[in-house]
Amino acid sequence: MIKLEGVRFRYPNGPEAIKGVTLSVEDGEFVGVIGHSGAGKTTLAKLIAGLLKPSGGRVLVDGMDTRVTPASVLARKVGYVFQNPETMLFSATLLDEVAFALRNFGYPPAEIEGRVRAALEKVDLQKPLNASPHVLSFGEKRRLAIACILAMDPSVVVLDEPTTGLDYARCLSLFNTLSKLNKEGKTVIVITHDTDLLARFANRVIVVEEGVIARDGPAGEVLSDIDFLRAHGFTPTQLQVLASKLKAPAPTASAVSETLARAWRLS
Amino acid sequence: MSLGGLYVERKTLFHKLDPRAKIVWALLVLVASVTTQFDGLKALPVFASTLAALSLSGLGAGLALLIVVNASAFLAAVTLIWAGVYSSQGVLLLALGPLRLTDVGLKVAFGKFFLIMNPVLAFAALFASTRPYHLMWALEKLGAPSKVALTFTLALNLLPSTVKAVREVTEAQVARGLALDRGGVVQRLRNYAPIIVPMIARLLSDVWDLSMVLASRYAGYARRTYVFEPRWSVRDTAFTLLSLLLYGGVAAWSLALW
């Protein structure tokens, strides 16, 4: 459970990036975070993961204040997957790459291989442990980066724009993986522009705008409100327009077609 | 990523000088530093001038002093080495166990320090006050072939993007538990592998991207037109003459006594 209480954040020599955010994320939620570039999404996500400490207010992860909790403890609770996997991959083998954090945080060596295998399996990366990360495709590198975080078995996973550079099939498979993790009990927080995927997989959507929360509600509800979306600079997708006109419960193909089918059967 | 490199947008005296004058000046500093490498005292006026230039160029005297302070470790190392080499010459100033520091040793040490420091500061002032566009133009005017001029500014450009990459990579690796200040010297060097490897990968990728963009904009296609051509003024002549006098004088002084 993550709580943000009046959180403010200012980068050194910069303007205030987060201007007072209060929200809480319960265990097991699948939250989508949307917003324009510069709105503060990444900053907020890093504050939630404890990578950044608030300038004002506090962030509580399972009751622990991130400002005083050591990184090694936080990493076991909240994992943050950076946007560009190539920013972090450096090892000679997949084993070394995934084990890097485990070794740094002092996990017993006997446990390490098991955790690495489990993490790679969770992201469906079927390669031998001694394979080199550098020959992986971009999509595979993405999955490897996620595995590096999953190795510590955090209960919350935060992903920053994991769909950039991925084609539709890979986006879908990534979200399916996230959904699977969510069903296994992990809390998932995803920053993305892809609102159709969020409508399908997330149960809650938070809209960040200029350092504050502009909207926070059930995914189906927020994403069908095309007046709101348009007013805040988002381009509604076809599903969102159709769901809005038909008053469907969610802007997904199944919900919209269900609503239409019902209407037509009645007429 | 930009071809901005170290350039800082300001309206300083140094910014207004013709880029050719500045390039000549930086080269003169280099010459003077080479001639004074055995006598740090004679390098001091050169040092004062480069500090002045740096503060005039927009980087500020503060940053200049920051560079010097950070270079003090380098200075200490240089002093130790050269003091050792010249420990048999001159008047003994200090004896600490096996270390014998003489006045000659000290002068040489400072001379060697400024040999590196002065040109570095001079070129920093040059790059901070000159648009890469104008650098390219000046190099072409001074006779460098078009492609060389371009390559030179390319190298400058990749610096800030590399710096940015290092910052991002460090943040990501520290989040994975990387502790940079752990362990002895060898361990600390190893600690940097998780930062250097992705940084190099990023650098290579940036070089690739930059090449594609420049090729698509036909860099090197023909003799380049420059819409904004600096004009040589009286101020530039005065500056160049002054530089010749100052650095020529220092060089002659150090060579005559040598």
Next chain:
Amino acid sequence: MESSSVVVKDLYAKYAVSESWVLKSVNLAVGKARMLVLMGPSGCGKSTLLYAIAGLLPWVVPGEIKGEVVVEGVDVTRSGYRGLAGVVGIVYQNPEMQVVTRSVYEELAMAPENLGLPKEEVLRRVEWVVEALDLGRYLDRDPQSLSGGEKQLIAIASVLTMRPRVLLLDEPTSMLDHKGTRLVLETVEQLKREHGLTIIAAEHRVEWAVEVADAVAVMSDGSIVMEGSPEEVFSRVEDVERYGVRPPGAAEVAYELRKRGFEVRVPVRLKAAHEVFKL
């Protein structure tokens, strides 16, 4: 008969590091002032095709091509990208990498300066593109400080100063947010409409593509596997999905309805969706 702006016949292409051909027997023709959108999963060859058409492969990117590529009458296989100066402009995916100077004016003047055009001509062209794309408010800004979408806009403007007749775009919006995407896509539409540019864009935003493209080509594993008008291609929802391309939302809905036994046309554009779903 419509004359073709870009003709590709039996094109094979690969990179120096590729083990086998990346493009295999690609054939396509794009008419003047028409827009073709290329779609397909990563690795299908979209970028490779664009690089070959732009004459960058193998002249800048090491590799090999065989076959025929003719752009506005220029035989690219013989002249490479140098023969396409003033014919083709190409815009890439990453806005950060396409802004290379600290002055918008310098950025815009770069290409015509590189071409060695006389000073007055360079100034004239910069003025023209500023007017055409309404860039006046950006002129005294540092391009590094612009948003992603604005950077891409400047990138497009920077190649327009070469007065190309063909504009190639390699996933120009995939790194942009909604605002930036809208800015770029509206500009591309405007270029086609008002300036008669032939446009080939690799794009994954299918819902935009269907509204403005004249033709869509789906690529898979180095070849074009589906081709036609947006309606023709995207109404085949199953095929499109099989090739890893996302169908427009309205098409997905129609497909779901068909599975439930309703006989409906598959609309691809929003307006058609309104009609078909009787909204």
